[in-house]
Amino acid sequence: MIISVVSGKGGAGKTTLAASIAQVFSAEFYDLDVDAPNAEYFLQPEFSKKVPVTQPVPVFSAELCDGCGICTKECRFHALYKILNTVYLTEPLCHGCGLCKMVCPQQAISYHDSTVGDIRSGYSQRTKNMVHIGDLIVGSTRGTYLISEMVKKIDADKLSVIDGPPGNSCAAVAAIKPADLVVLVVEPTPFGFHDMQQTEQIVQQMGKNYLIIANKAMRTADVDHYFQNRTKQAALTIALENRYHKANLQGEILSQQFSEIHAGLHQVINPELIRP
Amino acid sequence: MTRQIAILSGKGGAGKTSITASIIKMMGSVVAVDADVNASNLPILLPHVQQSTTAYYGMNIAQVDHDQCTGCGACLSACQFDAISQNEEGRILIDSDCEGCAACAFVCPENAINMAERKGGDWYVSSIDNGYLIHADLIPGEDNSGKLITKVRSEASTIAKEKDIAYIVIDGPPGTSCQAISSITGVDVVLAVVEESLSGLSDYRRLAELIEKFSIPHFVLLNKAGFSAEVEDKIVAAAAEFSGKIIGQIPFDQDIPRALQSLQSLADMDEYKKTITELLEQITSSLTKT
Numbered sequence: 001m002i003i004s005v006v007s008g009k010g011g012a013g014k015t016t017l018a019a020s021i022a023q024v025f026s027a028e029f030y031d032l033d034v035d036a037p038n039a040e041y042f043l044q045p046e047f048s049k050k051v052p053v054t055q056p057v058p059v060f061s062a063e064l065c066d067g068c069g070i071c072t073k074e075c076r077f078h079a080l081y082k083i084l085n086t087v088y089l090t091e092p093l094c095h096g097c098g099l100c101k102m103v104c105p106q107q108a109i110s111y112h113d114s115t116v117g118d119i120r121s122g123y124s125q126r127t128k129n130m131v132h133i134g135d136l137i138v139g140s141t142r143g144t145y146l147i148s149e150m151v152k153k154i155d156a157d158k159l160s161v162i163d164g165p166p167g168n169s170c171a172a173v174a175a176i177k178p179a180d181l182v183v184l185v186v187e188p189t190p191f192g193f194h195d196m197q198q199t200e201q202i203v204q205q206m207g208k209n210y211l212i213i214a215n216k217a218m219r220t221a222d223v224d225h226y227f228q229n230r231t232k233q234a235a236l237t238i239a240l241e242n243r244y245h246k247a248n249l250q251g252e253i254l255s256q257q258f259s260e261i262h263a264g265l266h267q268v269i270n271p272e273l274i275r276p
Numbered sequence: 277m278t279r280q281i282a283i284l285s286g287k288g289g290a291g292k293t294s295i296t297a298s299i300i301k302m303m304g305s306v307v308a309v310d311a312d313v314n315a316s317n318l319p320i321l322l323p324h325v326q327q328s329t330t331a332y333y334g335m336n337i338a339q340v341d342h343d344q345c346t347g348c349g350a351c352l353s354a355c356q357f358d359a360i361s362q363n364e365e366g367r368i369l370i371d372s373d374c375e376g377c378a379a380c381a382f383v384c385p386e387n388a389i390n391m392a393e394r395k396g397g398d399w400y401v402s403s404i405d406n407g408y409l410i411h412a413d414l415i416p417g418e419d420n421s422g423k424l425i426t427k428v429r430s431e432a433s434t435i436a437k438e439k440d441i442a443y444i445v446i447d448g449p450p451g452t453s454c455q456a457i458s459s460i461t462g463v464d465v466v467l468a469v470v471e472e473s474l475s476g477l478s479d480y481r482r483l484a485e486l487i488e489k490f491s492i493p494h495f496v497l498l499n500k501a502g503f504s505a506e507v508e509d510k511i512v513a514a515a516a517e518f519s520g521k522i523i524g525q526i527p528f529d530q531d532i533p534r535a536l537q538s539l540q541s542l543a544d545m546d547e548y549k550k551t552i553t554e555l556l557e558q559i560t561s562s563l564t565k566t
Contacts, residue, residue: 008315009288009315009317010287010289010290010315010450011288011290011450011471012289015475035451035453035456035482036286036287036288036450036451036478036482037478038474038475038478038479041474041475041478056356074378074382076336076376076378076391095356095375095377096356097356097357097375097377097378097379098354098377098379099377099378099379099382102354102379102382102383103382138452138482138486138489139453139454139456139486139489140453140454141421141422141454143451143453143454165451166288166315167312167314167315167449167450167451168314168315168414168417169314169414169417169418169419170417170419172417187289189533189536189537190317190320190536190537190539191293191317191320191321191536194315194317194320195315195317198315198416199416201416202416202417205417216533218530218533218534219537222537242503242528242530245500245503245528246503246504248473249472249473249474249475249476249503249507250473250474250504250506250507251474
């Protein structure tokens with residue numbers, strides 16, 4: 001059983017709620033917000049393992065390459081360029097597709113593995129389970145690849161929580177794809193609703209079972225306004241309160257500090273876990 | 277000469293868009309850019325009138341001509357992304373994982389695979405009270421390449437040049453990957469909006485590392501402040517480490533999100549007008565000096 005926590009908008013409370021859900025159910029945790037991972041500040045795992053994630057990238061043989069430049073023209077990702085008669089690689093742009101090697105008339109290209117990021121793992125006393133953090137190399141374009149590689153390692157038989165990336169691009173899709181249950185976190189503001197509805201569209205197109213949690217809610221009238229005329233209502237609403245904010249910014253897990261949040265999450269998510 | 281200011285944070289929800297909108301409202305003529313193309317919020321906060329819509333095409337995607345395809349399967353082993361499968365009838369299927377590399381098209385002995393255009397979204401030119409707003413909507417789930425960001429930014433430069441507008445202000449995407457890079461290449465200064473939290477600090481460090489690689493000067497605005505002197509001290513130390521000058525501080529104040537509910541920004545709130553004006557002065561004076 002895999003639960004993916006996503007929101008569209010950044011700062012809606014994905015990590016806050018993903019950490020709380022993992023704490024309530026003692027679930028294994030995957031931080032897939034690989035270019036701004038923050039879950040470790042809440043889960044405080046004792047890191048015991050760091051595994052590099054690699055992808056193949058081309059290397060050019062100086063002896064064989066005659067500088068014809070065919071590879072630079074064929075690369076769809078503009079990752080190759082030629083100066084005088086030497087071909088260079090802009091590694092962060094390379095997708096490791098292998099086309100340059102196929103088109104090279106001199107067989108001057110081979111592939112070797114290069115690191116795009118790391119997965120750090122460790123045990124969290126707070127969730128009583130393992131935590132895996134994806135760290136993309138700063139500036140890399142291969143975030144979605146790193147997410148997919150991490151997803152491959154998830155054991156679907158165990159209860160796992162995924163902390164997804166913000167936005168509604170292919171990276172979000174990759175984090176939603178393995179989910180049995182999607183938790184959509186919405187900040188009930190004009191921004192939050194706009195972005196969440198786009199994520200909801202993706203979730204619905206993928207035919208996923210999902211529930212909505214409204215976080216940082218202010219006046220009840222505002223929240224009601226957003227949810228009126230919607231078939232899917234918020235399963236749980238968490239208020240914007242200074243005490244939550246204060247605990248959160250210092251890396252406390254809300255469900256551990258506040259019994260009402262622990263109880264609320266248990267009540268809405270537990271029935272989903274025991275469903276056939 | 278046009279000067280470009282980008283507002284980023286690393287962390288989502290730190291306050292990029294509300295600060296960007298506030299700054300824009302306090303400026304003279306300006307071209308505003310929403311570079312967060314897959315969760316575009318600046319248009320919600322800035323009253324605008326849409327002038328034009330242009331379709332955006334992302335990567336070309338593999339398409340099989342089933343009349344030509346013999347089902348030999350050469351493409352299956354060429355694809356590094358597991359995006360091609362063959363069903364029981366031998367029909368070759370391309371799924372949504374296709375990254376558009378064209379390796380399959382190259383190896384196909386029948387030339388049965390073409391790389392076809394696929395619409396990735398739309399981008400818009402709109403007018404605002406004091407200039408223009410260039411923004412875009414990526415189709416949910418599409419590949420968020422920096423290409424669309426580059427497109428809206430180049431359109432902004434063209435308009436700024438044509439209309440002789442001195443400033444381009446860019447509302448950046450969250451994160452520190454390719455979209456962030458596409459938003460900061462060639463800008464004159466970055467304003468980093470840093471939320472007072474451990475997450476905000478961590479993401480600021482990643483952002484500062486990225487900005488440093490491009491040798492762009494940056495300023496820091498501390499947002500949602502006033503709850504933890506300890507976290508604040510750490511942010512101040514990190515800013516010093518990366519030579520980011522702290523030029524303002526906005527407290528955690530529930531009146532701010534409340535104002536956002538009615539689409540008001542800090543520029544519309546008497547108690548924060550001064551902060552924003554001073555912030556803007558510091559940024560613009562740093563640009564006129566150089």
